[in-house]
Amino acid sequence: MHIIHNATLVTLAADDDYGMIPDAALVIKGRHIEWVGARADCPFLKNDPDNTIPTYDAKGALITPALIDCHTHIVHGGDRAIEFEMRLNGAGYEELARAGGGINSTVRATRAASLDELIDSALIRLDHLIAEGVSVVEVKSGYGLDTETECQMLRAARALACQRDIEIRTSFLGAHALPDEYRDRPDAYIDSVVIPALDKAHAEGLVDAVDGFCEGIAFTPQQIERVFMKAKDLGLPVKLHAEQLSHLGGTKLAAKYQAISVDHLEYADADDAKAMAEAGSVAVILPGAFYTLRETKQPPIEAFRKHQVPMAVSTDCNPGSSPLTSILLAMNMSATMFRMTPEEILRGVTHHAAKALGITDRGRLVKGYVADLAFWQIHHPAELSYRIGFHPLIRRVVGGKL
Numbered sequence: 001m002h003i004i005h006n007a008t009l010v011t012l013a014a015d016d017d018y019g020m021i022p023d024a025a026l027v028i029k030g031r032h033i034e035w036v037g038a039r040a041d042c043p044f045l046k047n048d049p050d051n052t053i054p055t056y057d058a059k060g061a062l063i064t065p066a067l068i069d070c071h072t073h074i075v076h077g078g079d080r081a082i083e084f085e086m087r088l089n090g091a092g093y094e095e096l097a098r099a100g101g102g103i104n105s106t107v108r109a110t111r112a113a114s115l116d117e118l119i120d121s122a123l124i125r126l127d128h129l130i131a132e133g134v135s136v137v138e139v140k141s142g143y144g145l146d147t148e149t150e151c152q153m154l155r156a157a158r159a160l161a162c163q164r165d166i167e168i169r170t171s172f173l174g175a176h177a178l179p180d181e182y183r184d185r186p187d188a189y190i191d192s193v194v195i196p197a198l199d200k201a202h203a204e205g206l207v208d209a210v211d212g213f214c215e216g217i218a219f220t221p222q223q224i225e226r227v228f229m230k231a232k233d234l235g236l237p238v239k240l241h242a243e244q245l246s247h248l249g250g251t252k253l254a255a256k257y258q259a260i261s262v263d264h265l266e267y268a269d270a271d272d273a274k275a276m277a278e279a280g281s282v283a284v285i286l287p288g289a290f291y292t293l294r295e296t297k298q299p300p301i302e303a304f305r306k307h308q309v310p311m312a313v314s315t316d317c318n319p320g321s322s323p324l325t326s327i328l329l330a331m332n333m334s335a336t337m338f339r340m341t342p343e344e345i346l347r348g349v350t351h352h353a354a355k356a357l358g359i360t361d362r363g364r365l366v367k368g369y370v371a372d373l374a375f376w377q378i379h380h381p382a383e384l385s386y387r388i389g390f391h392p393l394i395r396r397v398v399g400g401k402l
């Protein structure tokens with residue numbers, strides 16, 4: 001057991017305020033939070049006059065739940081910086097595609113990488129997230145687009161948790177894009193690659209959830225539904241990249257399958273928000289992709305509020321549309337570009353992000369939850385969304401380990 005004291009806690013215990021406790025104490029027992037409250041009321045301090053329980057002086061830090069990045073593609077080969085430069089020099093999208101650019105260039109780089117190379121390059125990105133107080137990261141496949149490489153990406157994702165104090169959740173994203181060898185044959189790709197690859201990855205214990213990209217440049221709702229039916233057979237929860245660039249109806253499909261989250265959602269409407277509320281799906285807001293693609297259509301934040309759809313915020317870290325490894329910057333962007341409030345955003349990177357991953361015991365500072373904490377050198381939690389390029393993390397506690 002440990003007692004942390006001399007801290008301001010931001011518990012997020014209730015749904016309608018930060019739940020701040022000044023001059024607080026927090027008691028950790030094993031991996032979990034045992035007690036939270038004002039230091040003066042702490043029974044463990046009162047009943048321990050000889051100081052047998054180790055205490056930790058937080059020196060006035062503000063402590064929030066550790067952050068959760070619930071939508072990333074941090075495992076992949078290569079990068080697309082050269083393509084970025086070519087586009088800014090006037091190269092057109094088609095020209096780049098003919099020169100082998102776009103998602104398929106990342107697919108080639110990922111297929112060519114060894115397991116160790118995938119792990120090592122992902123660790124660099126992961127370390128940036130950890131340095132900003134993140135304790136849980138979701139990682140998707142989707143740059144293999146063949147059975148072996150999809151599984152290899154997920155093995156690399158799982159391996160990250162052996163190298164760092166981090167909880168990794170994996171999502172199988174075989175239906176992310178159409179590989180060159182299946183050009184113009186998306187249904188054959190779903191049947192011959194996505195479904196068998198999901199079977200194999202699941203049999204290896206590599207899959208926590210099943211994702212897809214429902215979009216004009218990717219897959220139709222009908223094609224995604226075949227993947228979701230397979231997920232359902234396997235007892236796996238689903239989530240979906242939907243209404244990112246156009247309105248295709250992916251959100252309603254996801255809601256029909258009780259998706260744990262629907263992500264992007266720039267082109268979603270109030271009806272979609274209502275369907276998500278009824279299904280209990282979290283709306284994952286991804287400002288990095290909005291910014292990088294210079295999108296102008298905003299996700300329907302007001303409709304999510306009105307229908308009480310929980311909103312999460314994430315980096316969407318990927319080499320194409322969101323080369324972003326800062327969850328704090330994603331938080332700032334959500335405030336400035338989407339007018340989300342700092343309190344909504346903090347929930348979005350803590351307990352709502354947990355919910356988007358089907359996790360029920362992280363993201364709040366309450367008894368019984370996993371003791372994942374972030375200590376910050378700030379006075380008010382709004383500072384986390386307010387500042388730009390400021391990294392006030394003092395330390396992280398993951399799974400109660402002080």
Ligand code: DI6
Pocket residue numbers: 102103106176213241244289318319320321322
């Ligand atoms: N949505 C996106 O914006 C990315 N994937 C997705 O499903 C694009 C990924 C890439 O360009 O590599």
Ligand code: FE
Pocket residue numbers: 071073241316318
């Ligand atoms: Fe994504």
